[in-house]
Amino acid sequence: MNPPGLLRQGALRDFEAMHASTRWRTYIALHATFLSLADGDLRHEVQGALAAAERDLNDRIARSYQRLAALLGLRLRSDLHLTFDELATQLSATMRGFVLTAPACPDLIERQLRPGAFGSAGEAEWSRPALGITATALSFLEPDPAVEWDEERLARVRRMLEE
Template sequence: MSIPADSSGRMVGLFLVGVAAGSEGQPRGRGRGRACAEYASGAQFVEVGQALSGESVEQVGLGGEEAVRRVALEHIEQFATAEGRHELCVELLRLGALQDFEAMHASTQWRSYIALHATFLSLADDALQGEVQAALAAAEQELNDRIAQSYARLAALFGLRLRPCLHTSFDELATHLNATMRGFVLTAMARPDLARRQPKSGVLDTNATADWSPPALGVAATALAYLEPDPAVTWDARHVAAVRDALPTMAQLSPTSPSQDGTPSSHTE
């Protein structure tokens, strides 16, 4: 089911009012009529949640991989040195986090989708509540998979691996990043100052001065806490050329499974 963006908010808003009102809402008929109304509302809840999650997922994940490819290609010479790679990686994390936060913070779909998570537990029918929970869990898994794949490709691009001492996976990294970003989006509704960008120098051991917001810094710092240079990758001229050639698609840069522990195998010479 595809719900136009301009109608999603209205449908969800009307439904949330009904759920939140509970027994204090407008009187409803008893028996089969009430049960049918509750089922219809629940089914609508599931369908709206699926539609909103589909629209919202498209907005998240390194601010769009097309931008990653473009910036990386414009600065391909920086891949030749460890310092250059680190500077460029931090810049891509900064730009991606800024774009993701601003897209989510401004999105009525995202606000409604987040509200669904807080509201579905008010459903009186346990079976229906379980159905809604399953639908939301599936949407969350799809979102998490998208984020994990994006960061797995970023790691492969820069010859990074998950830190072995963490015994973790790209799925876990994505869960952490998703929770960090979502927490900032929620908090910024009451504290809009969190969206403010400020110029900072030397952030995350870089030599650059750039505009940072708290969400961008939180996401970038979290990602780098999980990642380290892969000692199996040799950065010679052939390798830099291989990266340049693979950038137009980036699919070639992705590990086989971003959910597995260990090192992205792409780019090993």
């Protein structure tokens, strides 16, 4: 299994989907608009709605990475004493930064060959968003020593990835 390669591919797909999404642009615009609202009922109402949306998004990202980590034989680094919710917050903020920056910096999404990135074998094309998301995820995750990579597990993981 190649966790960096799988994270790279997933991060690039997520970035491309968010970058192309009018819903995401609207969501980001709502956040920017919120910053300019005067204190009062409307600001508190918008803040509550944004907070609920953020919790929902963060929960979905956390569950997704928890499943992905288990699939790839990874766990949260024990020395950091954190949760998948905290990892999701970091990943979401990192991705959002790339999505916000991309329109002004179109070369941000260009891919470059990076031989052996994150200890992977061979060369792979990495965009900066994929590199940043993978670096963030791998800084919080480590191989789970309780996971045995036998033929049965490898076959199960391959089947799940194909689905």
